[in-house]
Amino acid sequence: MFAKRTDLALEARELWQESAEKTTRLPGVKATKSKEEGYSVTRVDILDRRGEEALGKPQGTYLTIDLSSFWQRKADFFERAVRAVGGQLKAMVPGEGPALVVGLGNAAMTPDAVGPLAADSVLVTRHLIAASPKHFAGFRPVAVFRAGVLGTTGVESAESVRGLVEQVKPSLVIAIDALAARRVGRMCATVQLSDTGIVPGSGVGNHRAALNRETLGVPVFAVGVPTVVDAATLAADLLEEAGVAELDETRLRHGKAPLTVTTRDVDQQVRELSKVVGYSVNWALQDLEIEEINALLA
Amino acid sequence: MFAKRTDLALEARELWQESAEKTTRLPGVKATKSKEEGYSVTRVDILDRRGEEALGKPQGTYLTIDLSSFWQRKADFFERAVRAVGGQLKAMVPGEGPALVVGLGNAAMTPDAVGPLAADSVLVTRHLIAASPKHFAGFRPVAVFRAGVLGTTGVESAESVRGLVEQVKPSLVIAIDALAARRVGRMCATVQLSDTGIVPGSGVGNHRAALNRETLGVPVFAVGVPTVVDAATLAADLLEEAGVAELDETRLRHGKAPLTVTTRDVDQQVRELSKVVGYSVNWALQDLEIEEINALLA
Amino acid sequence: MFAKRTDLALEARELWQESAEKTTRLPGVKATKSKEEGYSVTRVDILDRRGEEALGKPQGTYLTIDLSSFWQRKADFFERAVRAVGGQLKAMVPGEGPALVVGLGNAAMTPDAVGPLAADSVLVTRHLIAASPKHFAGFRPVAVFRAGVLGTTGVESAESVRGLVEQVKPSLVIAIDALAARRVGRMCATVQLSDTGIVPGSGVGNHRAALNRETLGVPVFAVGVPTVVDAATLAADLLEEAGVAELDETRLRHGKAPLTVTTRDVDQQVRELSKVVGYSVNWALQDLEIEEINALLA
Amino acid sequence: MFAKRTDLALEARELWQESAEKTTRLPGVKATKSKEEGYSVTRVDILDRRGEEALGKPQGTYLTIDLSSFWQRKADFFERAVRAVGGQLKAMVPGEGPALVVGLGNAAMTPDAVGPLAADSVLVTRHLIAASPKHFAGFRPVAVFRAGVLGTTGVESAESVRGLVEQVKPSLVIAIDALAARRVGRMCATVQLSDTGIVPGSGVGNHRAALNRETLGVPVFAVGVPTVVDAATLAADLLEEAGVAELDETRLRHGKAPLTVTTRDVDQQVRELSKVVGYSVNWALQDLEIEEINALLA
Helix, strand or coil: CCCCCCCCHHHHHHHHHHCCCCCCCCCCEEEEEEEECCEEEEEEEECCHHHHHHHCCCCEEEEEEECHHHHHCCCCHHHHHHHHHHHHHHHHCCCCCCEEEEECCCCCCHHHCHHHHHHCCCCCCHHHHHHCCCCCCCCCCEEEEECCCHHHHCCCHHHHHHHHHHHHCCCEEEEEEEEEECCHHHCCCEEEEECCCECCCHHHCCCCCCECHHHHCCCEEEEEEEEEEEHHHHHHHHHHHCCCCCCCHHHHHCCCCCEEEEECCHHHHHHHHHHHHHHHHHHHHCCCCHHHHHHHHC | CCCCCCCCHHHHHHHHHHCCCCCCCCCCEEEEEEEECCEEEEEEEECCHHHHHHHCCCCEEEEEEECHHHHHCCCCHHHHHHHHHHHHHHHHCCCCCCEEEEECCCCCCHHHCHHHHHHCCCCCCHHHHHHCCCCCCCCCCEEEEECCCHHHHCCCHHHHHHHHHHHHCCCEEEEEEEEEECCHHHCCCEEEEECCCECCCHHHCCCCCCECHHHHCCCEEEEEEEEEEEHHHHHHHHHHHCCCCCCCHHHHHCCCCCEEEEECCHHHHHHHHHHHHHHHHHHHHCCCCHHHHHHHHC | CCCCCCCCHHHHHHHHHHCCCCCCCCCCEEEEEEEECCEEEEEEEECCHHHHHHHCCCCEEEEEEECHHHHHCCCCHHHHHHHHHHHHHHHHCCCCCCEEEEECCCCCCHHHCHHHHHHCCCCCCHHHHHHCCCCCCCCCCEEEEECCCHHHHCCCHHHHHHHHHHHHCCCEEEEEEEEEECCHHHCCCEEEEECCCECCCHHHCCCCCCECHHHHCCCEEEEEEEEEEEHHHHHHHHHHHCCCCCCCHHHHHCCCCCEEEEECCHHHHHHHHHHHHHHHHHHHHCCCCHHHHHHHHC | CCCCCCCCHHHHHHHHHHCCCCCCCCCCEEEEEEEECCEEEEEEEECCHHHHHHHCCCCEEEEEEECHHHHHCCCCHHHHHHHHHHHHHHHHCCCCCCEEEEECCCCCCHHHCHHHHHHCCCCCCHHHHHHCCCCCCCCCCEEEEECCCHHHHCCCHHHHHHHHHHHHCCCEEEEEEEEEECCHHHCCCEEEEECCCECCCHHHCCCCCCECHHHHCCCEEEEEEEEEEEHHHHHHHHHHHCCCCCCCHHHHHCCCCCEEEEECCHHHHHHHHHHHHHHHHHHHHCCCCHHHHHHHHC
16 A cells, blocks of 8 residues: 655544544544634644544644644734744653754755754754753753755764763754645744654654654653655645555655655745744743743844 | 646757657757767757747757766766766867856755856856966866846846856857656766757746846856756656556645755755756856866866 | 045044144035934045045045944834934935845855845845736846856956846945944944945955946945955054154055954854845835834844 | 964964065974975964964864865875875874864855764764674764854854763764865865864964863864965955055955955865865774775765
8 A cells, every 4th residue: 555654643534534444443543723822723642542543643643733824814823833843842841951953954955944944943942051050040051953965974963962962961852844744835834842752854754763762761752844745745645636546666666765745835835834933832841931032042 | 738848959859769659750950869978878959940839949959968877987087977978068169269158056955056066167268267368378268147036036047148248258158957757767977068048947836037138138058957857747647657648737746946856965966966057057068077177166 | 544444434534634734624525423222323525636635535425323222232223223223224225126136255254245245134026026017016036146246257246236237237335345444343233324435445455346327327325344454554553652753654564465453243243234235125124014014034 | 463364373383484574484383394195284383372372273283185186186186085094093093092073063054064064974883882892893983063153043053062971971082164265266275274273263363162172071183174365365465465565454354244255166166175074083083994984975
């Protein structure tokens, strides 16, 4: 069977539901919806082994914030997005202790640059607090690591982050990465938060060692923005909708480097959403208003 | 009927031939094949009005050099590619007079960055010759213009290039741009040369004013590298091959920003092919060996 | 005599006053001081030929806004700086007609990057107004040109801007450039506005053709930020203060590429001041609040 | 007494010799000269505690390769520079075992970007050898780390490198950094190699924790290129030469951020020398000809 690719738990659940024989309730998975600051939030809880197997993702909580309406640029869209995403992240992460924020992905390639770009909007405070603890007493210590890509470092992100965790000894890691969605409409239009860690590059068939509590020894929270759709997955969806039953995976995958679908606006959209993510991390970790974050990042 | 998009005359011809009713010879179009430095070259001449209408492109000569084997990195692949592309371009452009090389496209977005990246490998000599005519007597005057994109300039490339042409008074313009191919296999694997000028952004449905002899007053040669495939065109091809007769263009086009298909390696590939293009322009315009170009660009 | 270098009319006047024999009033020059938004503003008017000769600058008005206190980051420092600089610029430029904003200098070299960086914060509206005149009726048409540097274009900025002026037909040009100051304390701490046009690269002994009403045919306003001090000028000042009478210009100039003095923070400071300049241009040209500019540049 | 700043052992020795009272031989220091590939090499050995105190640098070997003639671009200047620098480095480092190459400094600020720029020319092989040991049997495992700057990471380079060393377990570390020279003529014209490790930012009065065998547990070799001169040091030299005896350090240092002197060509020069450094590291670590390095870095 053709394996459709997605990094979103929300879409993994949709795929499970679409499969003809599964008309029954999905066991071990719970989904709920809510609204935050005008944006829809879907929560998928994978509760046990059955849920893990059905959705192909580890047990834990996955929140998808739908930011499609962000691009209509209605009043306070940026601030509302930060409060929506940052508020959900704040509720997820431990309230105290130093944090290490990891930007995953390739800064030189826009659809993969969410991690490094978001990292540029994260307030770096660890060294300031170390230098003048009194002056910066109101801040939580935050260090930032841009992991780079294997081809230019020779080191898996999981390795380099583990080394850094042993030095910095954070209470938690927040890992930011670009994801792959199944649906074009979710590309550059959603943010997924999870408390399960992350496997860098998973959505595009380029698996790397996981960053999670097992590999790093501290809780790892993932913030992801889908910026591409796997071209073969999109093609398979189109063919199915057109009534084609037999899908030739080898042909669809072209037998070489995975093809991805993206939009001409990806540059601008990735830049803006990365800023939303960076600010949301600040919102979750620091006790600051958005205007204060603006001033500190000037 | 669904309009499949391509910037390659070669593919426009293939599309014409595929249409069921056209089993006869294509009138007003001539195609020939040859081999240069181990790379295949297809020449399509559009000879008259009938050819223009059939292929949707202006009368003139279009050469497509197939660089697929470039990525096998066999002996001297870079030098051979420069000699193949540069040799064809040299045969096409006037042998004398100052040249203006225009890099079209968005430097901040890899698949659109062929123009500005190639411009960085073009030897800029006009100011040197003006300053010390004797010292640089062996060089042809070349100026370079990076046109930028409308959203960040407010000025159409055709306008700004026209203004510059009036100041610099070149004998010819060479315009370099990223293109859209129909076939994934031609993406980042071919270079198209033509003596017809260029309509920036044409392959991705984002038409701008043309750069050609009519608008600029001097002959305009185009060098293009396909870096994306229009997602709807790819989908339409897949559906047709799967036997689906009715294509819903509105659905395939998603009614919004055009989706494009690209590969994960696009960053590296665009960088390398842009260097081939820049060197080929030097090969065509200056009387220099590749090692000399290397030294001058150091 | 050793020629101390500065691009600031304010400092040219100080240099004149320091020369021992000139205890009398400087003829043909008028200087006045004021305060705008908490920042000091010095206005130097060069009134006639005598003033031109004494200060080595063309007749016209030069305003220097002292932003040293910007770096103390007191309340609303950014907004106040934009209102101070933008307000003075607004009073200087014609109130109507399309504008062309030119960013001069080398984007790849921080101390020279004020022009291209400020250009990135200028609202580009010309193409929007052309596309939907009704929708954008409230905006003034603005086009932006990043002129690049001679070594990578082969074309003098004055030439390429003249070509563009003939196409775009603006009512005025605003040229933004990095300057050289004489005093270290004014480096990255002042903005100079003038209605006299500009000679790119003048402060660093790298003269280019002027951009002014004579060469472009429309009024040219210059916005400059000093980001370097000529090392020989600084050395000469130090030696004089230490009582050394004889200055060996050849030795101080090292007989080769001019040496410039800059600070380790130049990167951050240039980035911030370039944003002040870009916003000030918007403030002067458009009828917008700073928050609206923020939203439009998002 | 005014402390003149330099990162070059060669210049520390000159400073010691200039001090009036030290007409005797410098104890604990040995200096020798040679010629490699047409470039002069000065070797300073600090042999014991007396030498350490006299020169203010740790015991060990310091080689300065004078590349001034590089800029005359005579035949094979690049290849000869790589063989000169790389050959000396090869003789210094252990002949076997995996290496970690660390690029120190700020990629966004040209005079500080030698480390990250050189890192881009280092062949990264560790992951390739791990993936296909047989295929890459001829290569030595090399990983690369771009340490970033404290303000954007919150982590001292010494900490993050220590973490990585524990993961990667290299036999040696090569740390590349920009340096400060005392003499303008050595700026962008020399390379210093040492087997003593490095204190990032030392030459510009911005001391950080050292990277050396004590802090990292493995031998640390430093490759440095002076790209700036401390402005106060240059001023002090000028004043002394002019016969001024009393130097007011407070005035010369301006009581704030250190001022540095650089040249307008720094961008181009730093780029080229960083490439020399990167290639020299490859020359020292791998068994490859320069043409092979070229092909592998394409």
